[in-house]
Amino acid sequence: MSEIQSTVKSYVLEEFLPGESPDAMDNSTPLISSGILDSLSTIKLVSFLEEQFNVQFEAHEISRENLDTLDLIAATVESKRHG
Amino acid sequence: MPEATSTLVGRLESLLRDSAERWPDRTAVEDPATDESLTYVELDELSDRHAEALRNVGVRAGERVGLAVPKRVDTVAWVFGIMKAGAAYVPVDPDAPAGRSRDIFVDCSVRAIVSNAALADALATGAVNGSAVDSCWGERTTVSEDVVLLGKGGRAEEEDFADDAGNDALAYILYTSGSTGKPKGVMHSHSTARAFVDWCSGMFDPTEEDRFSSHAPFHFDLSIFDLYVAIKHGGAVVLIGETSGKSPLQLAEIASDREISVWYSTPTVLRLMIDYGRMEGRDFGHLRMVFFAGEVFPIGHLRRLKEIWTEPRFFNLYGPTETNVCTWYEVPARLPDDRLDPVPIGRPSSGDVCRVVDPSGTTVAPGEEGELVVAGGSVMLGYWSRPDRTAEATLVDAEGVSWYRTGDVVREDDGGDYVFLGRRDRMVKRRGYRVELGEIESALYRHDEIVEAAVVATPDDESGVLVTAFLTWSGEDKPSLIKLKQHCAQNLPAYMVPDAFVTVDDLPKTSTDKIDYQRLRADVVRS
Numbered sequence: 001m002s003e004i005q006s007t008v009k010s011y012v013l014e015e016f017l018p019g020e021s022p023d024a025m026d027n028s029t030p031l032i033s034s035g036i037l038d039s040l041s042t043i044k045l046v047s048f049l050e051e052q053f054n055v056q057f058e059a060h061e062i063s064r065e066n067l068d069t070l071d072l073i074a075a076t077v078e079s080k081r082h083g
Numbered sequence: 084m085p086e087a088t089s090t091l092v093g094r095l096e097s098l099l100r101d102s103a104e105r106w107p108d109r110t111a112v113e114d115p116a117t118d119e120s121l122t123y124v125e126l127d128e129l130s131d132r133h134a135e136a137l138r139n140v141g142v143r144a145g146e147r148v149g150l151a152v153p154k155r156v157d158t159v160a161w162v163f164g165i166m167k168a169g170a171a172y173v174p175v176d177p178d179a180p181a182g183r184s185r186d187i188f189v190d191c192s193v194r195a196i197v198s199n200a201a202l203a204d205a206l207a208t209g210a211v212n213g214s215a216v217d218s219c220w221g222e223r224t225t226v227s228e229d230v231v232l233l234g235k236g237g238r239a240e241e242e243d244f245a246d247d248a249g250n251d252a253l254a255y256i257l258y259t260s261g262s263t264g265k266p267k268g269v270m271h272s273h274s275t276a277r278a279f280v281d282w283c284s285g286m287f288d289p290t291e292e293d294r295f296s297s298h299a300p301f302h303f304d305l306s307i308f309d310l311y312v313a314i315k316h317g318g319a320v321v322l323i324g325e326t327s328g329k330s331p332l333q334l335a336e337i338a339s340d341r342e343i344s345v346w347y348s349t350p351t352v353l354r355l356m357i358d359y360g361r362m363e364g365r366d367f368g369h370l371r372m373v374f375f376a377g378e379v380f381p382i383g384h385l386r387r388l389k390e391i392w393t394e395p396r397f398f399n400l401y402g403p404t405e406t407n408v409c410t411w412y413e414v415p416a417r418l419p420d421d422r423l424d425p426v427p428i429g430r431p432s433s434g435d436v437c438r439v440v441d442p443s444g445t446t447v448a449p450g451e452e453g454e455l456v457v458a459g460g461s462v463m464l465g466y467w468s469r470p471d472r473t474a475e476a477t478l479v480d481a482e483g484v485s486w487y488r489t490g491d492v493v494r495e496d497d498g499g500d501y502v503f504l505g506r507r508d509r510m511v512k513r514r515g516y517r518v519e520l521g522e523i524e525s526a527l528y529r530h531d532e533i534v535e536a537a538v539v540a541t542p543d544d545e546s547g548v549l550v551t552a553f554l555t556w557s558g559e560d561k562p563s564l565i566k567l568k569q570h571c572a573q574n575l576p577a578y579m580v581p582d583a584f585v586t587v588d589d590l591p592k593t594s595t596d597k598i599d600y601q602r603l604r605a606d607v608v609r610s
Contacts, residue, residue, distance in 0.1 A: 018583070020564040029565060035572025035580045036565060039329035040351075040514075040546060043359050059332035 004053070004074040011048055012070075016041050027070040042067065049073070055080040093250040094273040096130070096166040098280075098315040103127035106291055106317040112159045114322040115337050119156045123317070126160055133164025136226055141236025142194045144169025144248040147256065149188045149196035151206065152230060153177050154300060154324045161197050161230075162301065162310065166273075169248035170194070173256045173268070174301040178325060179576045181205035183266070187258050188220075191268055191467045195234030196220055203231050250274045256467055257304055259404050259517050260579070262509060264525025268467030269304075269404045278460030279407035280311045282433040286411070287345075287372060287398075291317030294341065294369065298323045298334070298348040303516070304404040305376055308347055318345070328352075335360030342369040346395075349515030350380035351547065353388055362391050376400040376408070377515030378547065379425045379503060386418055401428035401503070404517070405476070405487050407461040409435045410501055427500035428493070435459030437501065438486065439493055444478050454507060455493045456486035463487070509600075511540040511548050516578045523552065523581060526574040530567075532558035535590050537598045538581060541607045551607045552581040553590055562586060583607075 005027055013020055016036060031037045037045060045067065046057050055077055066076040102111070103123040113120035121129065142148055148165045150172050152158050165172040173193055175184040185206050188196060198206065203223060220233035254273045258266040283289065295313040297320045299305035313320045321341050327333040334356050338346060353375060356362060373388075373395045380399065389397065397414035412429025431437045438446050439453035447453040456478050462485075465473035478486040490508050493501045509520045520538040527536035535555040543549035556562055564584055571580040585606075591599040 017564045021561075024563040024565050033572075034565065035568040035577060038577050038580065040355070042329070043331060043355060047359065057332075059327075059330050059336060062330050062332070063326065 002074060004077050005070040007052060008045075008049070008070055008073050011052075012036070012045070015044070015048075025070075027074075029070070030068050031070075032064045032068045037067075045073075049077060053077050053081065093277060094166065094248070094252075095254055095276055095280075095311055096163050098311055099123070099127055099130065099163050102314055102317045109291055109317055110319045111314065112156050112320040112322060113341075114156050114324065115341055116322075116324050116327055117155065121156055121160070126163070129157070129160040130163035130167055133161050133226075134167035136224070136232060137164060137168040137170065137195060137234075138239050140195050140222070140224055140232050140234035141239050142168050142170050142234070143239040145252060146170045146194040147173050147191050147253070149184075149193040149198070150174040150301065151177055151184055151188075151196060151198045151202050153199075154297075154322055155229070156322065157227070157230065158301070159310065159320065159322070165197070166254060169252070171253035171255050171270075172301075173258075175258070176300060176302055176576055177202055180573055181208065182574070183576070187266060187268070190258075190265075191256055193220075194236070195232055198231055198233060199229050200225075200231055203233055206233070250277075253464070257302060257404050260510070260519040260522045262519040262521040264522050266522075267469055267472055270464040270467055271407070272464055275407065275461050275463060276307055276311065278435075279307065279433040280315060282461075283308065283312045284315065286432070287312075289313070289316040289318055289345065293318035293344045293371075295320050295345045296323060296338065296343045296347060297321060298328055298346075298352060300325070300328075303377075304402075304407065305347060305349070305515075307407060308374070308400075313345075331355040331358070331360035335362050335365060338370070339365040339367050343367075344369045345372050345374070346370060347374040347376070347400075349377040350375050350384065351378065351514045353380075354384045357384065357387050357391065367392055368394070370395045372396050372398065374398045374400055376402070378512040381547070382418070382422055382425050385414070385426065389414075389418065399426050399428060400432075401501075402432075402457075402461075403487075403489050403491075405463045406433075406435065406457045406489070408432055409457045409459070409461060410437065412500055425503070427496060427498075427502045429500045431457075431459075433459065433461035435461055439495060439501070440478065440486075444480065449495050450497075452492055452494045452504060455489045455491050455501060457489060458484055458486045511550070513548050513550065514578045516576075518550070518579050520550070523550070523571070523575065523579055526571060526579075527552060527554065529574055530570050532556055532562065535598075537590050537600065537603055539600055539604045539607060541604055546582070549583070549607065550579075550581045551583045551585060551603075553585050553587055553603055555588065555590060556586050 107124035108122050111123045111126040148170045222235050224232040250273045256268040258268050261267040297309040399412040400408045401410045402408040410429045411432040412427050436458050438456050492504045496502050511518050523538045524536045527533050534557050537553045541549050567584050591602045593599045
């Protein structure tokens with residue numbers, strides 16, 4: 001698991017799923033469509049990503065398509081870092 | 084086809100007809116997400132065509148039509164089209180679990196459903212009272228790329244139109260969370276809606292220059308203000324769709340770039356805009372009135388908002404879906420620095436009368452706590468097909484006057500304004516939505532391995548309300564939180580999914596063997 005996925009995974013588990021076993025979540029577990037992240041927690045996640053990885057999200061990028069799984073999040077962050 | 088549609092003064096759709104004559108070329112509705120817009124005359128004509136399409140699938144005056152489509156310019160035309168066909172609209176959240184929407188449509192036996200291909204598939208997967216959904220609404224008519232009509236039945240005859248579609252006929256049914264797990268339908272007529280809309284005209288002087296934010300989804304009663312006050316006065320309804328509505332950045336962008344002059348949303352949304360909307364440096368110069376409703380606005384957040392938006396007037400509008408808006412309060416231009424409590428809900432509006440009563444229904448002395456009850460023109464007709472629930476919610480006094488019991492505990496302050504103190508039952512407000520904790524419990528009980536479930540709500544600084552579910556569990560392994568949240572998301576709208584789950588061996592019980600909710604709440608607060 002890459003650095004981005006594991007950093008985000010720790011954050012999501014700690015912040016939104018306290019007590020959950022890390023094994024229950026993998027890189028393709030749906031986060032938004034499954035009800036784990038609601039609109040408020042999605043916004044908090046984006047703030048975390050912006051600070052942690054020094055990237056900026058545009059309003060339209062805060063979407064299920066870009067953020068629903070750890071893999072999608074990592075891809076979105078990567079593309080911003082190198083974009 | 085004027086004879087086929089309502090022309091009665093006093094109904095909601097007559098507001099559109101009048102404005103289309105007076106301001107044919109002004110913008111009636113626009114959608115920043117798609118850049119689509121309609122002028123008044125275009126909206127009037129499009130909704131005429133939609134009314135005709137509905138009559139072609141058998142919709143008659145006095146019937147109900149389901150509305151399950153994302154919020155777009157065309158959706159507004161369907162709202163008016165349904166009413167022009169003499170029917171009442173029953174809007175549901177297009178993102179909610181299909182089963183919940185289907186239950187709602189079955190409950191009020193809609194004649195047809197306005198939907199799209201994807202949602203129609205989801206609605207059709209399942210049975211209704213043992214028979215396939217197809218037998219109720221099996222025929223699909225494709226109206227446009229985005230809209231299909233579900234409905235069975237030949238074209239409706241056009242007699243008796245006015246008899247079934249007067250001002251006291253149903254205009255819409257809004258379903259709210261029900262404590263036993265089944266949403267209940269709040270029925271409003273054209274008259275009960277107009278009592279509120281017409282009161283706004285006199286109180287806030289809206290004009291054709293105004294541009295209204297339409298943040299609330301159409302199944303949420305805040306939308307009544309956005310749609311009908313704007314249309315009545317020739318203003319523009321600026322739609323904020325499902326996606327932008329959840330993005331504080333987009334909301335701030337729309338408020339400034341779309342030159343919104345009248346903003347209306349829940350305090351939660353405004354708070355997200357303050358925290359995450361990057362509001363500094365944007366021009367909100369057109370904003371002249373900000374309305375908030377649906378839940379308590381913590382004073383600290385309101386203060387911060389007033390520091391960013393220094394010009395507009397601020398109003399707190401209060402009222403359960405059952406009453407439209409029944410009290411209002413204008414926030415003073417300068418909030419006293421020592422004020423720690425939220426602003427009052429204010430005094431009666433919409434021509435309504437309010438009283439504060441004790442459990443026996445007797446009015447309490449001024450300043451004492453009691454339940455707020457409301458009578459007047461903006462109060463609902465009742466709950467759809469639930470006379471028992473309507474009776475429970477109604478207090479009939481010695482003079483025979485019916486009062487709606489809000490369930491909200493208030494007191495009157497020294498200035499004659501009502502102050503909200505809390506609830507007398509298990510309903511909470513989350514993101515402005517009503518949530519019956521019992522409905523969450525019912526959804527949890529649908530899980531095979533959950534033996535007992537108890538849901539409590541506690542105050543939370545950040546989100547307002549923290550919802551915690553306590554469970555006893557028959558499965559071997561400790562339940563996965565992810566799986567539990569997924570289960571809830573399949574059965575409930577997103578705003579009802581609990582924040583936290585706690586698995587226990589036994590739920591604490593009172594001496595009468597009922598679940599001890601007080602102790603559970605104390606457990607949450609302690610941790």
